[in-house]
Amino acid sequence: MKNVSDNYYVEQSDVFELLALMFRLNNYEYMQSEKHRKKESFNHFIQDSFSLLSDETKKELDCFFHKDSFFGLTFVQLLYQHNKWHDIPSFLSFLAQLEFEEIISAFLTSGYSSPERVEDYTDRQEVFSHIQSSVLPFSEQAKLFYLYFDKENTKQRFLKVVEEINEKIYQPSIKKINAYHEDSIHKLSGMNRKQIYKITNPHFDSFEANEPNKIILAPSYFYYNSSLFSYSSESDIAIYLIGTEIIEQTMDESREEDKVIDLAKALSDRTKIKIIKELNRQPRYGFELAKQLNLSSPTISHHISKLSDLGLITAKRYENKIFYQANQKLIEEALKSMSDMLIQKER
Structure with missing residues (x-):
């Protein structure tokens, strides 16, 4: 991990990028509203990749990477905590051994979740009440209820769809994706403090010295002109998946x-x-x-x-x-x- 300025670090992550790809595949039409530069080759890659998937796989993507809940993206902090965010085989092995309570705990942090925490994940009434009090749409609350009660299958379903997307789409393109990562890391490493603030300052009021203790920037080809922000109050660490196009825009005055x-x-x-x-x-x-x-x-x-x-x-x-x-x-x-x-x- 490279320190680029004070508490700012930059790092490449195939695991986070794989999850970003899955979110993009399921929501590429919704995310087509992104504009700015021409990106026909990017759109064609996503559309061609999506066409390779079976209807069953598309349904599973929609279950775990729906734009209204993005359950699959809630693992970012957990993966960082266990240092399973670099190597995809290690991530898949970790996921296979992960206790279901940790999976549902991650899912429950989707979006802007209630500040209250579930004390006992085996207490169905407590989990039910927590989900019911969330600001997820009713359809996604119902889905989360089902995923919780069907715990024997939930982990296997998620693991299976991640393995399939990795094998069919991510691995055949990994060299190209990593080249984008390396280029973005090079650009981030050469930025001055003012340019880095252009990426992060819109989120944190840096001038009041209230930034998290550690801020990690991970370039993402598949987030393109969007970003994902994940913060852990326990570790006081913020992780940004920064679209590569945002980095380009920051460099272009x-x-x-x-x-x-x-x-x-x-x-x-x-x-x-x-x-x-x-x-x-x-x-x-x-x-x-x-x-x-x-x-x-x-x-x-x-x-x-x-x-x-x-x-x-x-x-x-x-x-x-x-x-x-x-x-x-x-x-x-x-x-x-x-x-x-x-x-x-x-x-």
């Missing part, structure tokens, strides 16, 4: 107009405006914000991710909890930038 357009879209979205207005009243953590605005976990997660990427809201760590707040200064700057771009002022 000439694309200011694209950013202004993205800001304009965000500030014209009704739900995003509601979130910003609520966070202007007072900082809130994700679960609380979802409850306050009557939004599901995936909905609030999606909007917070976009707003954070643009810097319109920032995260503030207090007593190892992540609170979100509106970035009033950047909102003012965004409105001014839109005005400057659209209005030709007399000289």
Whole structure:
């Protein structure tokens, strides 16, 4: 793991990338809204890969990597904790031996979960109540109930679909994927502190010195122009899966107009405006914000991710909890930038 600045580290992870691939395969049409650079070859690869899968495999992907729950991505911190995030064979062996309680514990952290923790995973009523109080959509709550009660098959189903995607799609392309990783790591390693903040500062208000103790950046080809943020309050470690295109954009200073357009879209979205207005009243953590605005976990997660990427809201760590707040200064700057771009002022 390479230290690039203070508490920032960069590392390549085939395991995280494999999970990112599975999420992308199941949600590639939904994620097609991503814009910016032309990416026909990327789209063709995803579409061609998806066409190789059987209907049964597609159903299993939708079970564990649905955009409204992304259960398969909840293992990020657990895999880091056990140092099983580099080597795929070691990851698969670890998964095969993993106790079901640890699997369901990870699944229960999907999205902005309740701050309360399950004390006894063998207590069906306690688990039932915890799932019921979550902000997952009802359909995903029902799915999680089933996965919990069908524990004999749940682990084997997940392991089987991961092994299949790894064998059919990831391994045949691993050299190409790793080349993207190496290029991104090289670029991240050459960034100055200001450029690194462009990637992470939209999420954490670094200038108030409340960053996690350790921040790990893992480039992801399949997250492309998106990012995944995972934080553990127990270890005070934040892990980012950073799309390789985000890294490219950070290196390219000439694309200011694209950013202004993205800001304009965000500030014209009704739900995003509601979130910003609520966070202007007072900082809130994700679960609380979802409850306050009557939004599901995936909905609030999606909007917070976009707003954070643009810097319109920032995260503030207090007593190892992540609170979100509106970035009033950047909102003012965004409105001014839109005005400057659209209005030709007399000289």
